[in-house]
Structures are given as structure tokens and as C-alpha cells.
Amino acid sequence: MALTSLLRLQKVCKSYRLGKEEIPVLRDVDVEVERGAYLAIMGPSGSGKSTLLHILGCLDAPTSGSYWLNGRAVHEADAAELARIRNQSIGFVFQNFNLLPRLNLAQNVELPLIYAGIAGAERKRLVQAMMERLGIWERRKHKPHEVSGGQKQRAAIARALVKTPDFILADEPTGNLDSDTTREILKLFSALHAEGHSIILITHEAEVAHAAGSMRILRDGRLLGAVEGVVEGAVEK
Ligand code: ADP
Ligand code: MG
Numbered sequence: 001m002a003l004t005s006l007l008r009l010q011k012v013c014k015s016y017r018l019g020k021e022e023i024p025v026l027r028d029v030d031v032e033v034e035r036g037a038y039l040a041i042m043g044p045s046g047s048g049k050s051t052l053l054h055i056l057g058c059l060d061a062p063t064s065g066s067y068w069l070n071g072r073a074v075h076e077a078d079a080a081e082l083a084r085i086r087n088q089s090i091g092f093v094f095q096n097f098n099l100l101p102r103l104n105l106a107q108n109v110e111l112p113l114i115y116a117g118i119a120g121a122e123r124k125r126l127v128q129a130m131m132e133r134l135g136i137w138e139r140r141k142h143k144p145h146e147v148s149g150g151q152k153q154r155a156a157i158a159r160a161l162v163k164t165p166d167f168i169l170a171d172e173p174t175g176n177l178d179s180d181t182t183r184e185i186l187k188l189f190s191a192l193h194a195e196g197h198s199i200i201l202i203t204h205e206a207e208v209a210h211a212a213g214s215m216r217i218l219r220d221g222r223l224l225g226a227v228e229g230v231v232e233g234a235v236e237k
Pocket of ligand 2 (some may be wrong): 049050051
């Protein structure tokens with residue numbers, strides 16, 4: 001594995017058992033992601049995006065094949081180790097933000113640091129620095145329902161980044177945002193990428209995928225080669 005490699009999937013297959021039948025969902029997926037990359041994985045509904053996301057996010061294991069993350073053999077990890085890798089290495093960003101409604105934005109951003117056992121003063125410093133970086137420090141005392149969709153997603157991104165994960169894994173991060181706010185969040189991802197963060201974004205929207213530095217298309221569980229420009233028919237609504 002190259003020194004700069006962040007992660008690598010090799011011949012990853014995933015199938016689900018339906019009665020007596022094995023339904024293949026991912027077929028021989030190969031992908032290598034360099035440190036500092038900004039990769040979009042695009043595919044129509046049913047192509048296997050969520051299944052691939054669960055594997056990349058260490059939420060599920062492949063049926064066969066290997067997954068190396070930072071030189072660690074994720075495919076050999078048990079559930080407890082997967083949870084550890086997930087907490088240490090991956091910052092998740094979701095379509096629905098997944099902020100806790102009773103906590104204010106600062107408390108939401110602070111949560112992973114509490115779980116990580118980081119002391120109070122250091123937590124406050126990290127939360128403020130990250131919220132200032134993402135332009136939401138003024139909104140720190142607001143509850144999620146009191147702020148805009150873009151501000152909610154900024155808070156979720158701050159929460160994902162605050163414990164300096166190896167990469168951000170974003171699942172349809174603009175799926176619930178209007179087009180102006182979508183552009184705002186894509187600009188933010190581009191800025192984070194320029195600062196050296198590694199980002200993997202999963203989407204069915206071509207506009208969103210085009211914002212990334214590179215794009216791969218998932219179709220019928222196969223990851224097609226790197227593409228430039230939209231492939232006709234790759235995306236269905
Ligand atoms: P996408 O996120 O691109 O829409 P998914 O990864 O959710 O695709 O699903 C890909 C295929 O795998 C679909 O045909 C879906 O029905 C099937 N599938 C997903 N999860 C399961 C499961 N737990 N059991 C059986 N089939 C599944
Ligand atoms: Mg899905």
C-alpha cells in the first residue's frame with residue numbers, strides 16, 4: 001500500500017441472504033483513497049451506495065474481500081474493534097444532520113469529545129475553534145430547530161471534525177438542503193479539502209459529485225473507473 005494511502009478496498013463483495021438465495025449487492029469493489037483526497041461516489045438508487053457506505057464506515061463487514069484503513073485490516077476486526085475504528089477514524093455527516101434536538105449546537109459538537117474522555121477545558125477550546133472555523137460560533141446556544149438547514153449541517157460537520165478523524169464520510173449531505181444552501185455546504189467541503197481534510201461523499205446528485213476532486217460511479221454493485229464528466233444515464237431520479 002502506498003505511503004499516502006488512507007484506505008483501500010480490494011475485491012470487496014457483499015451479498016444478502018434472502019431465503020435460500022444469495023443476493024449480490026457489491027461485486028468486486030476496488031478503490032484506493034489517498035490521504036487528502038476528496039472523492040465522490042455516485043450511483044442511482046439501489047446501486048449499493050448505502051451498503052458501500054456501511055462498509056467504508058465500519059458499520060458492516062464485507063462478505064469477502066479486504067478493507068485496509070491506515071494500514072489496519074478492517075476486514076479482520078471484530079465488532080468491538082470496528083466500533084473503536086469508527087470512533088477514532090471516521091467523522092460521519094448525514095442527510096438528516098442527526099443532531100440531538102435537546103442539546104444546543106455547541107453541546108452537539110462537544111458530544112464526541114465527551115465520549116472520547118477529553119477534559120472540559122480542552123473540549124471548550126476545541127469546540128470553539130471548530131465552530132468559529134465553520135462560521136456557527138454565534139449560533140452556539142441555539143437548539144437545532146432554531147437554526148437554518150445550512151447551519152444545522154455546519155454543526156454536524158463541526159461535530160464530525162472536532163475529534164480530527166482520518167476522513168469525513170458524508171452520506172447525501174445536501175439531500176435535505178435547498179440549492180443555495182447546497183452550494184454553500186459544497187464550498188465548505190472544498191475549503192476543508194484545501195486545508196488537507198480527506199472527504200468521501202456519497203450522493204446520487206451529479207452536481208454534488210462534480211464538486212469533488214474525483215468521482216467514481218457505482219452501478220449494479222460495481223464501481224466503475226474514475227470518470228470525468230457525467231456519464232449519460234448514470235443517475236436516475
Ligand atoms: P442504494 O443506497 O444505492 O440505494 P443499497 O445499498 O441500499 O442501495 O441497496 C442495494 C441493493 O441491496 C438493493 O437492491 C437492496 O434491495 C439490497 N439490500 C440492501 N440492504 C439489504 C438487506 N439488509 N437485505 C437484503 N437486501 C438488501
Ligand atoms: Mg441508500
